[in-house]
Amino acid sequence: MGIKIGVLALQGAFREHSIMLDKLGASSTEVRKPEHLEGIDALVIPGGESTTIGKLMAEYGLLEPIREMGQKGLPILGTCAGMVLLADKIKGSDQPRIGLLEMEVVRNGFGRQVDSFEEELKIKALGEAPFRAVFIRAPYVERVGSSVEVLAAYGDRIVMVKKGKILACAFHPELTDDPRVHKYFLEIIETP
Amino acid sequence: MPEKGTWTVKKGLAEMLKGGVIMDVTTPEQAKIAEEAGACAVMALEKVPADIRAEGGVARMADPKVILEIMDAVTIPVMAKVRIGHFVEAQILEALGVDYIDESEVLTPADEENHIDKHAFKVPFVCGARNLGEALRRIGEGAAMIRTKGEAGTGNVVEAVRHMRQIMSEIRALQNMPKSELMAAAKKMAAPYELVCRVAEEGKLPVVNFAAGGIATPADAALMMQLGADGIFVGSGIFKSKDPAARAKAIVAATTHYNDPKILAEVSKDIGEPMKGIDIGTLSEQEKLQDRGW
Numbered sequence: 023m024g025i026k027i028g029v030l031a032l033q034g035a036f037r038e039h040s041i042m043l044d045k046l047g048a049s050s051t052e053v054r055k056p057e058h059l060e061g062i063d064a065l066v067i068p069g070g071e072s073t074t075i076g077k078l079m080a081e082y083g084l085l086e087p088i089r090e091m092g093q094k095g096l097p098i099l100g101t102c103a104g105m106v107l108l109a110d111k112i113k114g115s116d117q118p119r120i121g122l123l124e125m126e127v128v129r130n131g132f133g134r135q136v137d138s139f140e141e142e143l144k145i146k147a148l149g150e151a152p153f154r155a156v157f158i159r160a161p162y163v164e165r166v167g168s169s170v171e172v173l174a175a176y177g178d179r180i181v182m183v184k185k186g187k188i189l190a191c192a193f194h195p196e197l198t199d200d201p202r203v204h205k206y207f208l209e210i211i212e213t214p
Numbered sequence: 215m216p217e218k219g220t221w222t223v224k225k226g227l228a229e230m231l232k233g234g235v236i237m238d239v240t241t242p243e244q245a246k247i248a249e250e251a252g253a254c255a256v257m258a259l260e261k262v263p264a265d266i267r268a269e270g271g272v273a274r275m276a277d278p279k280v281i282l283e284i285m286d287a288v289t290i291p292v293m294a295k296v297r298i299g300h301f302v303e304a305q306i307l308e309a310l311g312v313d314y315i316d317e318s319e320v321l322t323p324a325d326e327e328n329h330i331d332k333h334a335f336k337v338p339f340v341c342g343a344r345n346l347g348e349a350l351r352r353i354g355e356g357a358a359m360i361r362t363k364g365e366a367g368t369g370n371v372v373e374a375v376r377h378m379r380q381i382m383s384e385i386r387a388l389q390n391m392p393k394s395e396l397m398a399a400a401k402k403m404a405a406p407y408e409l410v411c412r413v414a415e416e417g418k419l420p421v422v423n424f425a426a427g428g429i430a431t432p433a434d435a436a437l438m439m440q441l442g443a444d445g446i447f448v449g450s451g452i453f454k455s456k457d458p459a460a461r462a463k464a465i466v467a468a469t470t471h472y473n474d475p476k477i478l479a480e481v482s483k484d485i486g487e488p489m490k491g492i493d494i495g496t497l498s499e500q501e502k503l504q505d506r507g508w
Contacts (some may be wrong), residue, residue: 030356031233032233032236032255032470033232033233033470034229034230034231034232034233034234034254035229035230035232035467036232036233037232038229052472054470054474055474069229069230070231070232070233070234070254071230071254071255071290071291073236073249073252073289073290074234074252074253074254074290074466075464076468077252078252078466078467102230103230115289118398129289130289134311134312135223135227135291135292135312135314135337135338136218136219136308136311136313136336136337137218137315138215138218138219138223138226138227139216139218139220139223140216140217140220140222140223141215141216141217149226156222156223157314158223158226158230160292179230189292193396194226195433197222197226198222198228200502211317
């Protein structure tokens with residue numbers, strides 16, 4: 023596979039994404055500064071602290087270029103904090119964000135760490151077998167605009183969405199051995 | 215049914231903190247300064263280690279009221295410390311809903327034989343270590359995150375460097391050992407055999423490993439990251455300095471851009487005086503916090 027995927031490496035679990043992509047035969051490169059965005063075919067925004075990552079993105083000039091590249095069709099996968107950063111509305115917060123997805127997220131929506139959990143999720147886009155989803159102080163999406171497609175929900179809380187080539191989930195596929203979310207993202211990248 | 219408090223979930227939060235800075239705070243106002251500066255979590259406590267050192271007496275878990283106020287003040291994870299072996303202080307912190315518990319040598323130990331059985335809790339624990347054997351004993355007891363002990367409250371990075379180098383070099387030594395020598399190695403370092411085998415195979419600790427104890431400058435933070443730390447704890451180093459907000463922000467940037475000397479030079483500029491610091495050689499054996507824990 024000749025594609026190169028940037029993994030935003032400001033803070034958080036970026037290494038786990040690179041390892042997962044590597045297992046699937048896709049090469050990845052760490053993105054810490056705007057010049058690291060040159061020549062990438064897709065971008066992963068990992069889990070971590072969304073406030074920390076957002077501030078560092080603003081400070082080092084990454085918000086604008088990523089927003090523009092996303093608008094021009096760059097495939098982006100955001101997990102947990104990555105999902106928060108992709109939303110255009112964050113409940114009760116004015117923290118920096120990319121804001122490419124028309125939706126409102128609730129940070130730490132499932133509660134504090136003692137409420138973090140694992141659960142089998144039905145995700146049609148990934149096939150019949152349930153996906154073991156790991157939620158860590160996870161956000162959820164309260165509502166989406168008409169341009170955003172809902173791929174999975176847990177109860178009435180939306181936890182996976184897609185808009186064009188942008189994919190976001192509230193849980194952490196990079197912390198499991200199940201590569202289906204990353205495979206699905208690779209398919210999105212390769213679809214003309 | 216959702217499963218809470220699993221190993222994946224406990225270890226997972228530490229994975230999310232990687233590449234970040236966890237800052238000691240004693241008031242909601244300090245917690246907000248830390249969050250605003252880009253801290254990935256805060257450690258709520260009554261006194262920073264430098265003050266604990268200066269004032270002496272028995273250091274205990276912070277007043278739950280202070281911890282709750284800090285939890286209310288910020289949206290990032292909040293950690294808090296318990297005395298080594300004091301599992302009831304840990305039960306109290308779990309009941310408060312703190313996100314991580316530090317079973318810490320900075321507080322006065324409550325048990326000189328045993329650490330807490332950390333598997334018994336849903337909330338994850340971080341513990342200090344000076345060497346690989348100590349790290350693996352803590353992981354065996356259920357710690358989901360490790361940090362170097364360093365020498366807290368000194369503003370002197372030398373002990374954190376010693377402990378990080380020690381752990382890394384012991385890991386490299388295990389990697390080069392034939393399987394037949396691993397049992398003897400486990401015996402020698404007094405560590406669980408299964409964990410020793412795992413480290414030998416994977417070449418890294420099975421949990422996230424942060425640096426702590428004496429980090430006071432952006433350069434200190436980057437030094438620890440280049441030595442292999444997954445992230446940074448700063449205790450007294452921020453709120454005992456002249457300009458905490460500027461220093462906190464600079465240490466966050468230095469932890470992200472630890473391999474970029476130009477950025478390190480930029481963020482190290484004009485951030486006010488660091489905390490004064492203590493030469494480790496002037497501390498008596500009794501004053502060394504790192505020797506607490508077994």
